[in-house]
Amino acid sequence: MLKYLKSVALGALVCSAFSAAGFAQGDVDKGKKVFNKCKACHMVGDKAKNKSGPELNELFGRAAGSKDGFKYSKAMLAKGEDGLVWNEETLNAFLTKPKAFVKGTKMSFAGIKKQKDMDNLLAYLGTFSTAEVQAPVAEQDDVSDDANAPAVTTQTNVAASAAEVPEHGVFHLGRVATDDEIAAWDFDVRPDGMGLPNGRGTVADGEEVFVEKCASCHGDFGEGVGRWPVLAGGQNSLQNERPVKTIGSYWPYLSTVYDYVQRAMPFGEAASLTDDETYAITAYLLYLNDIVDDEEFELSKENFLTVEMPNTANFYADDREDEPQYSVSADPCMNECKVGPVEITKRAQVLDVTPDQE
Amino acid sequence: MSKKSMLRSAKGRNDHPDNGRRAFLKNGLVAGGAAALGAAAAGAAQAAGENVILQKQDWRTYLGDGVDARPYGTPSAHEAHVIRRNVEWLTADPVSSVSFTPLHELDGIITPNGVCFERHHGGIAEIDPTAHRLMIHGLVDTPLVFTLEDLKRFPRENKVYFLECAANSGMEWRGAQLNGVQFTHGMIHNVMYTGIKLRHVLEEAGIKPNGKWLLVEGGDASAMTRSIPIEKALNDCMIAFKMNGEALRPEQGYPMRLVVPGWEGNMWIKWLRRIEVGDQPWHQREETSKYTDLMPDGRARRFSWQMDVKSVITSPSPQAPVTHGKGRTVISGLAWSGAGKISRVDVSVDGGRNWRSARIDGPSLSRSVHRFYLDIDWNGEPLYLQSRAMDEYRNVQPTKDALRAVRGVNSIYHNNGIQTWYVAKDGVTENVEVS
Numbered sequence: 001m002l003k004y005l006k007s008v009a010l011g012a013l014v015c016s017a018f019s020a021a022g023f024a025q026g027d028v029d030k031g032k033k034v035f036n037k038c039k040a041c042h043m044v045g046d047k048a049k050n051k052s053g054p055e056l057n058e059l060f061g062r063a064a065g066s067k068d069g070f071k072y073s074k075a076m077l078a079k080g081e082d083g084l085v086w087n088e089e090t091l092n093a094f095l096t097k098p099k100a101f102v103k104g105t106k107m108s109f110a111g112i113k114k115q116k117d118m119d120n121l122l123a124y125l126g127t128f129s130t131a132e133v134q135a136p137v138a139e140q141d142d143v144s145d146d147a148n149a150p151a152v153t154t155q156t157n158v159a160a161s162a163a164e165v166p167e168h169g170v171f172h173l174g175r176v177a178t179d180d181e182i183a184a185w186d187f188d189v190r191p192d193g194m195g196l197p198n199g200r201g202t203v204a205d206g207e208e209v210f211v212e213k214c215a216s217c218h219g220d221f222g223e224g225v226g227r228w229p230v231l232a233g234g235q236n237s238l239q240n241e242r243p244v245k246t247i248g249s250y251w252p253y254l255s256t257v258y259d260y261v262q263r264a265m266p267f268g269e270a271a272s273l274t275d276d277e278t279y280a281i282t283a284y285l286l287y288l289n290d291i292v293d294d295e296e297f298e299l300s301k302e303n304f305l306t307v308e309m310p311n312t313a314n315f316y317a318d319d320r321e322d323e324p325q326y327s328v329s330a331d332p333c334m335n336e337c338k339v340g341p342v343e344i345t346k347r348a349q350v351l352d353v354t355p356d357q358e
Numbered sequence: 359m360s361k362k363s364m365l366r367s368a369k370g371r372n373d374h375p376d377n378g379r380r381a382f383l384k385n386g387l388v389a390g391g392a393a394a395l396g397a398a399a400a401g402a403a404q405a406a407g408e409n410v411i412l413q414k415q416d417w418r419t420y421l422g423d424g425v426d427a428r429p430y431g432t433p434s435a436h437e438a439h440v441i442r443r444n445v446e447w448l449t450a451d452p453v454s455s456v457s458f459t460p461l462h463e464l465d466g467i468i469t470p471n472g473v474c475f476e477r478h479h480g481g482i483a484e485i486d487p488t489a490h491r492l493m494i495h496g497l498v499d500t501p502l503v504f505t506l507e508d509l510k511r512f513p514r515e516n517k518v519y520f521l522e523c524a525a526n527s528g529m530e531w532r533g534a535q536l537n538g539v540q541f542t543h544g545m546i547h548n549v550m551y552t553g554i555k556l557r558h559v560l561e562e563a564g565i566k567p568n569g570k571w572l573l574v575e576g577g578d579a580s581a582m583t584r585s586i587p588i589e590k591a592l593n594d595c596m597i598a599f600k601m602n603g604e605a606l607r608p609e610q611g612y613p614m615r616l617v618v619p620g621w622e623g624n625m626w627i628k629w630l631r632r633i634e635v636g637d638q639p640w641h642q643r644e645e646t647s648k649y650t651d652l653m654p655d656g657r658a659r660r661f662s663w664q665m666d667v668k669s670v671i672t673s674p675s676p677q678a679p680v681t682h683g684k685g686r687t688v689i690s691g692l693a694w695s696g697a698g699k700i701s702r703v704d705v706s707v708d709g710g711r712n713w714r715s716a717r718i719d720g721p722s723l724s725r726s727v728h729r730f731y732l733d734i735d736w737n738g739e740p741l742y743l744q745s746r747a748m749d750e751y752r753n754v755q756p757t758k759d760a761l762r763a764v765r766g767v768n769s770i771y772h773n774n775g776i777q778t779w780y781v782a783k784d785g786v787t788e789n790v791e792v793s
Binding site: 051052168169170171173174175176177181182185186188190191192194217226227228238239242243245247250251252253255256259260263264267268270271314315316317318319320323324325326328332333334335336337338340342343344345346347348349351353354355 | 535634641662
């Protein structure tokens, strides 16, 4: 206990020493954004409590593995006993490569790669530590919050004592997804641009990739081979006897093209295109559909939302309920509902397109 | 000899009604007739009756397979024609295509797992369940990862629901085209799902207040995706891992699929691996380019999720003609509605001039198919068979012409128009449209 107190005191000193130089480098607001990476497991600020990671108030100066009510890995507890105290230097080292710095830590986080992000994050976390001179005043301020603290701590103790049971949710099932796992699977793109990766590609680049990887089914000009989908043309055909629904004539959003190409194409080799190739193919499809007319046109994350699709406005919400056949409330006719003898007007036999049964 | 002729008669049903009847005549009546003719001449030694009775069958004499011969049972060899079939010219490649349920050979309300229609966009994903994860992330308090074993620890429920492709009957918009209920209506199946409420999984992660939509995604080579409004997700969607008591079949999304009761089949994501919570829909390919309904004015409906009230007579039908001649005849069919239960099914034998209410038999469950029967005495004159379903919200199945009057013929999806089967005097049945 003595040791613990000592290290807190020491940490506070060390920390305040750093805070003058160190935190000044970081931007607290930007650090708050970086902290989004940590939020799945860690809380900080008012009402913060332990989740699948310990809460991070008063982190600076805290001995490693010392947060009450949190079940640490053996490795982290050992580090604390060896005297590891969290300060800008040690946090910097730990958060750069957590598993290297504390071998065996439970924290499943790959690490922060950019030093700027690190500085900003530590600046942000520093605002929740009383390393500053006005420590006594801060403690006074915290009295009201502290009144809630015992209850919270008890609660977390209960959860923690049930060994490996996570704290989230109602049934406490599943485990927290890591950022790397989410990044590995989350590649969908939305009309508002959410999900678009960095990258770029020109119409000319796209033609090259398209001819190599797409044209065997879709044709060199998106005209479609056999029954494979037609991708270009069909403008102003939607009211025709035989409408031609293509990217240019029908699809309301360009994001759908990008999303689908990198999601499911090329057929039989899904998710094999690079981001730049996908931008290039998308640019080429715009060109085939006369939505852009310059072979030098380059599509990128930056100009993606400026492209307008011709048919965007022509979609509306399901209104089947308003159709006449559903708006009648009378019981259907049972007797003599039609006049005249029955005549066959159409027969499937004529077409003879039913597959053989043998 | 008798075994062989039984095979022929079973196969004959699948062939042409005349063949079936011929086989039957050969087998029974001819033998009986010959016996009757010969009785006087040949005297008492000549027995009268059917050979299948008078002669001892092989299976009455010789031992059959033991219990170790068929560890996972399959249907009788005489039912080999009861299979899913596809229509080759419909799609460019069978890997991204559809196979149809043989409705004309089934009865009751449950579709056997092996003949449930299939629709894949990147083939059947063969997934090792221990290597499968379900991730939920986006606008949630805690992004989570679940194993199949994790999901089985949530409270379970059992529900019978139909799953119908929005394009079921979509080839019939321009008129009668395919001669068989399997092809006109076979993109539907109806099984009992065991699984958990999607709501439990969402609440486990904690939906943020601005979380209004889900993107659900499959783990197959098409990574199929759809956007689902949060209200539906919290209301009655399930994550299922069993169908009809056993694990989902690979072609139905093993090890887990989404169940979206009453809504179009494409949304029931198979091989479910990811749920992202967002504040707006994603407008994925299958909800923009596909599964939007083009109207005659060139504009298109989107988010037409619910499946309409619908029914069809499964027998007689082109693949299940009447082979017994006039007299007692069972007209049998299916009715369903994405809104709820079926309250009534009417059947017409004169092309919609007069109707009689059919008898619904078996469980009546919300958003499950209902089995109906009308038992008639057929006088041998041509029949123009139609069925018309009504659901508990008084939605009445419309005629095809009523639908065309509003929607034209290019909307592909949601064709729930009344089907007509023409039964000729010889029992041969055909897909037609009538005045």
